[in-house]
Amino acid sequence: MPPDDPALIDAFRNGDEYAFVALYDRYKGAVYGYCAKMLLDRTAAEDLLQETFARAYEHRDRLLNTTSFKAWLFTIARNQCLNALRKRGREVPFAPHAPEPPSPGATPFGNLLKSEQADLVSRTLEMLSPSYREVVVLREYQNLSYDEIAAVTKTTVSSVKSRLFKARRQIGQILRPRLHPDPPPPAREPRPAVTASTPTS
Amino acid sequence: MTDAFCTDEAAEMRLNEYVDGELDHGAEPELFAHLAACADCRAQFDALLAFRLAARQEPLAVPASADAALFARLDDLRRAGRRAPDRRAERGPLGGALRRRVSVGAMLAVAGLAVVIGTVLAPRPAATEAPRDRVVETVLPDGMLYVIDPGVTIEAPRAERAAGR
Numbered sequence: 595m596p597p598d599d600p601a602l603i604d605a606f607r608n609g610d611e612y613a614f615v616a617l618y619d620r621y622k623g624a625v626y627g628y629c630a631k632m633l634l635d636r637t638a639a640e641d642l643l644q645e646t647f648a649r650a651y652e653h654r655d656r657l658l659n660t661t662s663f664k665a666w667l668f669t670i671a672r673n674q675c676l677n678a679l680r681k682r683g684r685e686v687p688f689a690p691h692a693p694e695p696p697s698p699g700a701t702p703f704g705n706l707l708k709s710e711q712a713d714l715v716s717r718t719l720e721m722l723s724p725s726y727r728e729v730v731v732l733r734e735y736q737n738l739s740y741d742e743i744a745a746v747t748k749t750t751v752s753s754v755k756s757r758l759f760k761a762r763r764q765i766g767q768i769l770r771p772r773l774h775p776d777p778p779p780p781a782r783e784p785r786p787a788v789t790a791s792t793p794t795s
Numbered sequence: 796m797t798d799a800f801c802t803d804e805a806a807e808m809r810l811n812e813y814v815d816g817e818l819d820h821g822a823e824p825e826l827f828a829h830l831a832a833c834a835d836c837r838a839q840f841d842a843l844l845a846f847r848l849a850a851r852q853e854p855l856a857v858p859a860s861a862d863a864a865l866f867a868r869l870d871d872l873r874r875a876g877r878r879a880p881d882r883r884a885e886r887g888p889l890g891g892a893l894r895r896r897v898s899v900g901a902m903l904a905v906a907g908l909a910v911v912i913g914t915v916l917a918p919r920p921a922a923t924e925a926p927r928d929r930v931v932e933t934v935l936p937d938g939m940l941y942v943i944d945p946g947v948t949i950e951a952p953r954a955e956r957a958a959g960r
Binding site (some may be wrong): 618621622626630631640643644648651652696718733734735758765766767769770773774 | 798800807808811812815826831838839841842843845846847848849850851852855856857858860861862864865868869872907
């Protein structure tokens with residue numbers, strides 16, 4: 595049976611490198627997903643994943659409470675992402691991010707569907723400001739509770755609820771017309787060609 | 796279908812909490828009653844579920860290269876940590892102890908106290924006198940003359956010296 599989080603975190607704080615690797619394996623997907631969705635760039639997300647765990651390793655003495663490891667890790671990742679977004683704002687992106695390779699074993703139609711859905715989600719997230727995007731990503735991808743999101747973003751639960759509410763209204767504005775497209779206007783009856791009537795005499 | 800939003804924001808907030816699993820069970824009947832009557836909230840509910848479905852179906856696998864890059868970086872960090880001088884260990888035991896345990900304020904207070912005590916206990920200098928040259932008359936019968944005190948002037952009559960020889 596694998597050790598639970600608090601035991602691993604205690605061991606990690608005491609310098610056990612195996613515990614660190616176990617924690618990395620446990621949380622790398624979540625951190626990578628968060629970075630990928632915040633930056634909408636998988637290559638940059640890979641770099642930030644590395645940066646986040648390297649910083650966690652270097653500053654493990656700052657982790658005081660073993661129960662808040664996940665929030666602490668996401669706080670590091672969040673700071674990295676916000677820095678990257680700020681930096682990106684000053685730079686011109688030079689290449690679009692690479693598309694996700696198709697999942698092995700899935701049907702071509704399934705891959706196409708997933709690719710379209712992923713594209714739609716990415717475009718929707720791209721339209722949100724970073725402060726709205728981060729609460730959506732933490733909630734929808736990482737399944738964090740309101741309390742955990744508040745801890746990561748250093749705000750209150752009511753602020754988290756308010757930001758989620760506004761972000762979801764924007765998501766609704768984008769998705770609702772696609773889900774329920776208005777029926778096309780009824781086709782009009784073709785009018786008979788108007789011909790000049792010539793009086794018959 | 797409508798694209799407008801519900802005017803009852805409290806009801807829409809409850810819908811969000813329900814979607815997130817944070818709504819009290821006691822508030823659910825009220826939400827369901829509202830959903831039954833409000834097409835705007837039903838459309839928003841559909842949009843939120845569609846977004847969640849699409850988001851959670853998207854594969855987000857960590858590339859294998861990420862693991863290798865991280866572990867290589869950690870190796871570098873470890874090596875750098877070994878090479879870095881341990882400045883604390885290099886400090887003298889007293890200096891190290893002072894740096895670690897005594898605050899700057901305490902050190903300043905001790906220094907101030909030492910100055911005050913030194914001022915109070917220091918012997919008062921006697922009234923300053925003008926330096927006077929002492930004149931010593933002597934006869935040098937033989938040998939070398941050693942002058943140790945720079946304030947002493949020695950006058951030796953040459954005639955007697957000559958006679959002594």
